[in-house]
Amino acid sequence: MANFALIGAAGYIAPRHMKAIKDTGHTLVCVLDKNDSVGIIDSYFPNASFFTEFERFDRFVDKWRREQGKKIEYVSIATPNYLHDAHIRFALRNGAHAICEKPLVLNTHNIDQLQMIENESETKVYTILQLRLHDSIIALKNKISQELLDDPNKIYDIDLTYLTSRGKWYFSSWKGDESKSGGIATNIGVHFFDMLSWIFGPLVENSVHIKQDDVNAGYMRLAHANVRWFLSVNCDYIPDEVKQTGKRTYRSITVDNQAFEFSEGFTELHTLSYKDILSGGGFGLQEAKKSIEIVSSIRKLAPLGLYGEFHPFCYKVLR
Numbered sequence: 519m520a521n522f523a524l525i526g527a528a529g530y531i532a533p534r535h536m537k538a539i540k541d542t543g544h545t546l547v548c549v550l551d552k553n554d555s556v557g558i559i560d561s562y563f564p565n566a567s568f569f570t571e572f573e574r575f576d577r578f579v580d581k582w583r584r585e586q587g588k589k590i591e592y593v594s595i596a597t598p599n600y601l602h603d604a605h606i607r608f609a610l611r612n613g614a615h616a617i618c619e620k621p622l623v624l625n626t627h628n629i630d631q632l633q634m635i636e637n638e639s640e641t642k643v644y645t646i647l648q649l650r651l652h653d654s655i656i657a658l659k660n661k662i663s664q665e666l667l668d669d670p671n672k673i674y675d676i677d678l679t680y681l682t683s684r685g686k687w688y689f690s691s692w693k694g695d696e697s698k699s700g701g702i703a704t705n706i707g708v709h710f711f712d713m714l715s716w717i718f719g720p721l722v723e724n725s726v727h728i729k730q731d732d733v734n735a736g737y738m739r740l741a742h743a744n745v746r747w748f749l750s751v752n753c754d755y756i757p758d759e760v761k762q763t764g765k766r767t768y769r770s771i772t773v774d775n776q777a778f779e780f781s782e783g784f785t786e787l788h789t790l791s792y793k794d795i796l797s798g799g800g801f802g803l804q805e806a807k808k809s810i811e812i813v814s815s816i817r818k819l820a821p822l823g824l825y826g827e828f829h830p831f832c833y834k835v836l837r
Contacts, residue, residue: 519543519544519545520544520545520591520592520796521544521545521547521582521588521589521590521591521592522539522544522545522546522547522590522591522592522593522594523546523547523548523549523550523575523579523590523592523593523594523609523614524536524539524546524548524549524550524566524593524594524595524596525549525550525551525575525593525594525595525596525597525605525608526550526551526595526596526597526598526605526619527549527550527551527556527558527559527568527596528551528553528554528555528556529596529597531596531619532558532596533558533561533562534788535594535596535617535619535788536558536559536561536562536563537562537788537789538788538789538791538792539562539563539594539792540562540563541789541792542789542792542793542796544592544796545563546559546562546563546566547566547567547582547590548566548567548568548569548575548578548579548582548590549563549566549567549568549569550568550569550570550572550575551568551570552570552571553570554568554570556568576608579612580612583612583613589613590612590614591614591615592609592614592615592616592617593605593608593609593612593614593615593616593617594617594618595609595616595617595618595619596619597619598692598693598698598699599621599623599624599692599698599699599700599704599705600624600692600697600698600699600700602618602619602621602622602623602624603623603624603628603631603632605618606618606622606623606632606643607632607635609641609643610632610635610636610639610641610643613639613640613641614641615641615642615643615644615795616641616642616643616644617644617645617646617792617795618643618644618645618646619645619646620645620646620647620708620709620712620806621700621704621705621708621806621809621810621813622643622645622803622806622810623806623810624700624704624810624813624814625810625814626807626810626811626814628810629803629804629806629807629810632803633803633804636803642800642802643802643803644795644800644801644802645801645802645803645805645806646788646791646801647709647712647713647716647791647801647805647806648709648787648788648790648791649709649710649712649713649787650712650713650716650801651787651790651791651794652780652787654778654779654780655713655717655780658717658773658778659716659717662674662717662718662742666742672742673742673743673744674718674742674743674744674773674774675743675744675773675774675775676714676718676743676744676745676746676771676772676773677745677746677747677770677771677772677829677830678710678714678745678746678747678748678749678770678771679747679748679768679769679770679771679829679831680706680707680710680748680749680750680768680769680770681748681749681750681751681752681753681755681756681767681768681769682706682751682766682767683751683752683753683756683766683767684751688751689731689732693705694731696817700813700814700817701729701734701816701817702731702732702733702734702749702750702751703734703736703749703813703816703817704813704814704816704817706749706751707734707747707749707813708809708810708812708813709809710747710749710771711738711808711809711812711813712806712808712809714740714743714745715740715808715809715812716808717743718740718741718742718743718745719740719741719742719743720740720741720808721738721739721740721808721811721812721815722738722739722740722741723737723738723739724736724737724738724739724812724815724816724819725737725738725819725822725826726816726819726820726821726822727821727822727823727824727825727826727828727829727832728821728823728832728835728836729816729819729820729821730835732750732751732752733748733749733750733751733752733755733835734748734749734750734816735747735748735749735828735829735831735832735835736816736819736828736829737826737827737828737829738812744827746827746828746829746830747829748829748831748832753766754834755831755834755835756768823836824836
């Protein structure tokens with residue numbers, strides 16, 4: 519039974535980490551969050567020590583590290599994106615492995631620096647790339663890999679569309695601040711970009727057509743795919759037939775004009791990720807690097823507007 523610490527407990531994704539720790543048979547020893555609306559902890563680990571101040575949390579973890587027979591082996595990180603780098607460093611300095619939510623960091627140079635720290639330690643950095651463990655996505659990767667064996671020069675045409683509605687609170691929170699979240703493409707798109715580059719190969723070309731607070735859209739050429747993508751938190755851009763059903767999320771991927779269905783099977787992916795890590799697998803710094811390169815380059819690109827290979831949903835924004 520391993521001992522865990524958790525940094526970040528009041529956000530949307532934290533309960534999935536708590537559940538994963540419990541489902542894999544381990545113990546959450548202590549939790550840090552500057553907000554104290556964290557009653558969800560009672561559903562999983564009511565005896566976990568809780569801190570709202572980093573200094574007291576740091577002292578607790580350090581005392582545990584020094585006491586005989588006690589050790590925190592893993593620090594799970596579910597904090598705002600811009601804090602991931604610092605919290606991963608905290609875990610490594612305390613002799614613990616880090617399990618960090620996506621995006622692992624905001625820029626590739628952060629990965630390079632963390633790699634140096636990891637090389638100096640006996641611990642590792644893991645990131646949650648849960649789509650790589652989704653049965654339908656694994657099946658798609660296997661299918662594409664076989665087709666590329668038969669035709670190594672094959673190029674696929676892909677449209678990625680993801681809209682997940684958010685209210686006004688989103689833009690007043692850290693998520694609406696690009697310096698903290700990385701912007702729309704980073705915050706809600708990084709795991710899709712990881713999935714696509716995992717299946718279709720590394721980035722060759724990248725361009726952006728729309729870059730607004732509530733929507734990003736662009737085009738990327740991977741080694742074996744041309745990808746038009748559209749990401750938004752604005753409910754107005756969800757297709758009318760979907761809105762009429764009361765849904766506020768729309769997710770679609772087409773491969774050569776064929777819809778790829780993967781709408782189910784998401785609820786247990788964090789637990790699967792933890793099982794993979796704890797059994798000696800997991801995705802580390804280098805596995806995360808391709809998608810971080812993609813989103814960090816998007817952040818630097820100037821939008822082209824309705825020019826070139828743009829996603830058809832761009833017409834909803836730029837009329």
